[in-house]
Amino acid sequence: MMLRSLGFASALLIGGAVSAHAATWTIDAPKSHLGFTGSQSGTPFSGEFGKFSGTIVFDPANPTAGHADVTIAIASAKTGDQQKDGAMPGSDWFAADKFPTAEFKATSFKTTGQGAYEADGTLTIRGISKAVALPFTLTISGDRATAKGKVQLVRTDYGVGQGAWSSAQYVALDVTVTVDIVADKTAP
Amino acid sequence: MSAMGRGASPERYTAVAILLHWLIALGILALIVIGLMMTQLQATIGPMETFKLFQLHKSIGITVLLLAVIRILWRFTHKPPVLPADMPAVERGAAHGLHWLLYILMLGLPLTGWAVVSSSPFNLPTVLYSLIPWPDLPVLPHLANKAAVSHVLAWVHAYGAWILIGLLIIHFAAVFRHHIIKRDGILLRMMPSRRR
Numbered sequence: 001m002m003l004r005s006l007g008f009a010s011a012l013l014i015g016g017a018v019s020a021h022a023a024t025w026t027i028d029a030p031k032s033h034l035g036f037t038g039s040q041s042g043t044p045f046s047g048e049f050g051k052f053s054g055t056i057v058f059d060p061a062n063p064t065a066g067h068a069d070v071t072i073a074i075a076s077a078k079t080g081d082q083q084k085d086g087a088m089p090g091s092d093w094f095a096a097d098k099f100p101t102a103e104f105k106a107t108s109f110k111t112t113g114q115g116a117y118e119a120d121g122t123l124t125i126r127g128i129s130k131a132v133a134l135p136f137t138l139t140i141s142g143d144r145a146t147a148k149g150k151v152q153l154v155r156t157d158y159g160v161g162q163g164a165w166s167s168a169q170y171v172a173l174d175v176t177v178t179v180d181i182v183a184d185k186t187a188p
Numbered sequence: 189m190s191a192m193g194r195g196a197s198p199e200r201y202t203a204v205a206i207l208l209h210w211l212i213a214l215g216i217l218a219l220i221v222i223g224l225m226m227t228q229l230q231a232t233i234g235p236m237e238t239f240k241l242f243q244l245h246k247s248i249g250i251t252v253l254l255l256a257v258i259r260i261l262w263r264f265t266h267k268p269p270v271l272p273a274d275m276p277a278v279e280r281g282a283a284h285g286l287h288w289l290l291y292i293l294m295l296g297l298p299l300t301g302w303a304v305v306s307s308s309p310f311n312l313p314t315v316l317y318s319l320i321p322w323p324d325l326p327v328l329p330h331l332a333n334k335a336a337v338s339h340v341l342a343w344v345h346a347y348g349a350w351i352l353i354g355l356l357i358i359h360f361a362a363v364f365r366h367h368i369i370k371r372d373g374i375l376l377r378m379m380p381s382r383r384r
């Protein structure tokens with residue numbers, strides 16, 4: 001009886017030690033959503049990036065040591081409106097032929113509350129990199145993690161909207177990016 | 189049908205010509221109303237509705253262009269009904285001249301409008317009725333001074349529209365004179381046929 005309890009306690013300890021270790025998580029793209037919301041002449045519109053991938057190294061016990069690298073195929077942005085979808089890859093907007101991918105590289109995480117964190121890193125769109133802090137909530141069940149968050153960006157910080165589109169006259173400069181990521185533990 | 193000999197001028201326009209005439213008439217009327225709204229009433233109708241009207245104007249404009257091409261091809265291959273025998277030569281000339289000017293504008297206005305869009309510094313794809321992608325004209329999208337070119341083309345398009353409005357007023361006045369004053373039944377040649 002005594003031995004069994006000891007064994008159980010040590011198993012818990014080891015288990016605790018394992019879970020405290022930074023695990024590697026791989027984004028399950030088909031189950032994840034990476035969306036954006038903008039506004040044209042006061043009328044909101046939204047869309048999603050259909051193709052992206054990434055890995056996250058994260059330990060809830062030691063978030064600052066974590067890091068993440070997410071790559072987004074910029075031409076996969078779709079709003080469902082043919083005119084917008086035809087315009088977005090063009091040189092005025094994402095210039096997808098010159099800059100086929102956008103990238104978010106988080107170099108650190110920090111805890112902001114119960115199950116709430118912030119990913120601090122660099123977002124690169126159209127070859128322009130800016131520091132971005134992405135707040136998100138995290139739920140982990142077994143080998144599956146779900147992170148939800150959103151961040152507001154100014155599109156012209158990244159040169160998205162050139163020429164006639166570089167002012168807010170027709171299309172608002174603020175764009176909200178929503179993140180709903182499902183990731184699987186791929187390394188302990 | 190067999191009552192009149194081959195090659196003889198019919199009394200009426202063909203059903204196809206009549207259908208095309210009225211479809212194009214409806215299209216042109218819509219284009220003029222929308223065109224005036226989107227350029228003269230922007231402050232009243234707001235930016236988003238103005239944007240939508242521009243898209244609708246493009247869609248209807250290309251539709252009218254395609255219908256006008258068919259109409260003109262049909263006109264070349266199908267004899268229109270003869271004008272009344274007692275019609276003075278001056279009036280015949282005026283009628284023919286006005287009709288050909290209208291045909292020219294039926295092609296010219298959509299073409300200049302298409303050119304305005306193709307050279308627009310907004311670089312927006314054209315999607316007819318939000319459904320059918322439509323290409324830009326060649327060369328124009330790649331000009332270095334698009335904004336200036338587009339501005340001049342828009343000016344030509346607008347003045348062409350005013351000329352068209354003027355010619356249409358003359359067209360309506362002629363219909364009025366023939367139908368109400370002279371009562372020569374010339375309008376009936378272009379009306380959908382009643383069952384005989």
